[in-house]
Amino acid sequence: MTASSFPVLSALIFFPLGAAAALLAVKNVDLIRKLTLVAGIIEIALALPLLGFDLSSGAFQFVEKAAWVPQWGLTYSLGVDGISLLMVFLTVALLPLCVLCSWNYISKRIKEFHIVLLLMTSACVGVFVALDFVLFYLFWEAMLVPMYLLIAVWGGPNKRYASIKFFLYTLAGSTLLLVAIIAFYVAGGTFFIPGLMTKTFSPELQFWTFLAMALAFAIKCPMFPFHTWLPAAHVEAPTAGSVLLASVLLKMGTYGFLRFCIPLAPNACVTFAPLMIALSIASILYGGVIALGQKDMKKLIAYSSVGHMGFVTLGIFLFSQRGVEGAIMQMLNHGITTGGLFMLVGAAYERSHSREIADNMGLGKFLPAYMFFFGLFSLSSLGFPGTNSFVGEALVLVGAFQNSLLVGGLAIPGAMLAAAYMLRLLQKLAWGQPSCGAKFADLSRREWIYLTPLAILVFYIGLAPTLTLRVMDPSIDNLLKEFTAKTTNIAEHDAPAGLTQYLALIGKEARP
């Protein structure tokens, strides 16, 4: 094991803050970009000790704990398990890529932009590693401000509308989360998350807190019908903003479901599972159908995100090993693939100054390398075998069919829709009647550099998912074991009798 003396996780949170403060003193624009890039690489280096993660244990590792506000029992406690570790890696890895993909795109307030990127990274890492409920909430809310600024300051023409919608929607959703946190504290006597996980709360408390938490997380995911902020935010955000939004922010919602809803309100999870599964399937189908009709590339990918995140929430609420594995795989894959697609749209926009499909047709003829990456990420997005998303989607579908033929059968059209809208986009971009592009340069070295790592990951996870699965499996085992133990006495649950029996039946089938 690694030396536990070095606070790896604290370093990951505070290093970007320090780097942001240091940037304040720098005037030269070019130097700012380079320094942020270096900071991003150092951040990755700081995350390397996490490779010493013990694969055989599903417990929290690299735990740090210190008193924070002793009067209320708040602790500064951090730790990672198999679920959050992958998210931390994803977050940290994206920072230098975001700097690179904004190199030319961002032309005003460059210093502020990079400071905001660093703050964003710090808050996102904090969300995934916090083991104190209030600390989690602190990062969860603090992250809104840099994201708001990314959209509001560096966004497109409709940025004010989009940024306010984003802020209002997500903040309104999470105000009740705070009340849920307080209710858990008053009932459980602690804000420490592993401590709360061992407790069993009354069905009534579970019911209400589940609703409060689910609202916050479903808005963040976003889940149909709470998704309306997402297309607006994605379309207006600068490339780096879209990448962070898609790759990291959306994951916080599903991470919340996994980390809080399932362990803290297991009985309520079972009660609401039919609803959540229905909403997930609605997200998958709705996202896919709407994506089919989009003319704007970013909007198309934004709606495809709604569909993909539907797969994630579907996997989570199957409560089965396969389903949850698939959900976490999809969280990671969606981060890689959609992040890559947003970067590519940004690259096209830098050349054609338009995100309309019609203005970017036939690029394949002139930009072969660009088209290679676009094709790769598109295929990955629709879950083509051999790419990363295939693994995740297949796992979720296996879980869905284990659950019931109906759920599986309803999710399948979603996968087909993904193929339809992505191939339509790909076809127009690659072989459409060229609308421009004759004078465009193919990918620059900088663009190669930020796209290649993502492409490698697409193949790596697609062809050899074992390591990723081994990282998450012990934690999922723990999660589901606790869940099963807590929900076995479901007959005593105070839900309507018929529903309870039906749910118990599903629950039994779902458990391996």
Add this chain to the structure above:
Amino acid sequence: MMLTLLPEALLLGLIVILFVQVIVKPGQDLAAKWLPWACLGLLAATGTSLAQTGLMFGKTYQIDALSQFIKLAVAAGLFMAVANAKGQATLKEPMRTDYYLLLCISAWGLMLLASSVELMTIYISLEISSYALYALVPLRAGDKRAAEAGIKYVLFGAAATAVSLYGFAYITAAQHTTFLAELTTKEWDFATNPGALVGLVMFLAGFMYKLALFPFHFWCPDVYQGASNETAAYAATLPKLGAVVILVRLASLLVPGQPGMTILAILAAVSMTFGNLSALVQDDVKRMLGYSSIAHAGYVVIGLVAGTAEGLASATFYALVYVLMNLTCFWVVCHLSKDGRNMLYSDLDGLHQRSPVLAFVLAVAAFSLVGLPPTAGFMGKLFLLTSAWGHGYDWLVIIAALNTAISIYFYLSLVRHAYTHDPVATPAPAKEGGLALGTIFASIILLLGILPAPVYDLAMQAGKALLP
């Protein structure tokens, strides 16, 4: 004894010096140079007297953890208000020293109020503080609205005081004592002692007026709008501390679940909802802050109805945080308004380019007023909500949380105008100098948001002293 009364004595000394200056050299602005430093000294002296205790002047005047904590907050607020009032544009040169004199007298009254534990003493302290303020509000050169605000403040104030005195008479008649220590041992049940409870609620009305709690809030937006920016900054913040300290002392008389407590909880819920909804449609920043303070009065009361030491501590802590973040917000407004006129949202356009420091300070204050981490406002709200959960007023906690969602829009508007709008044709340059102070205010707000434990500990001692 001198050491126990150090903050009051020092401030009284300052008042005497100011008074002599007014008499000996009338019409000269001499105080601006030394007074901020003297107030900083006062703040330090108050800090050293935190651990003092004592009961004096015939048991009417108590020095305890609560009083010293509030005095510290008053001293901090006075320093901010004095530093803020320096060189205000809408005040005629000859009146400046008088202005500071009145400001200090009002703060002195608040310090006395913090220690008063007898109803008559409480009343007199309150009036010392209020009378100075009645004179301050209309002091805005060439502005009729200031006169209107002044009259409104006096009239509403007088009415509230009358109600308060009426209630005072009821309490005395029913309980045969005016000492809080003895009042705590009496019956406050509506069934057995209706007169006392009615009296208490009426007595509290006077302080709800100071706190601008619904339905005693009518004066608030008008007075803020009419008074000069600097006076509004003071009137919006420090008197609230005085009101909170008395409400905290009297709340320990009530038990959760009592009709009196439930009325208070309902008033709090209405106050925060009404304040936030009204603030949504304002375009004058000061008016918005007026409605926002009505909402914040509601938040503070959450801690009072919890009926626990933690609740009282949270209310006290939140009052301090409120003063800090509101004064910081006003500080930016005063700094921006070169000619002393009222600021509209549109005057903030492009502030980010004109003065990044001011824009940053404003953003910190605004996010703190929302209650967004990592600011003091978040911690204050967290403590308040946590203290009230599970004491029979869960609905109030939920309403408060939902109010955060309402309030985000207008606070965010401050940030939105400062950061995302382009500056209007010829942007008025921000006042030069003094920006360091704003940065310090913003840092304190952030610091209290990240590490609130030491300051909260002081508040907790105050709470425990009242409700062990």
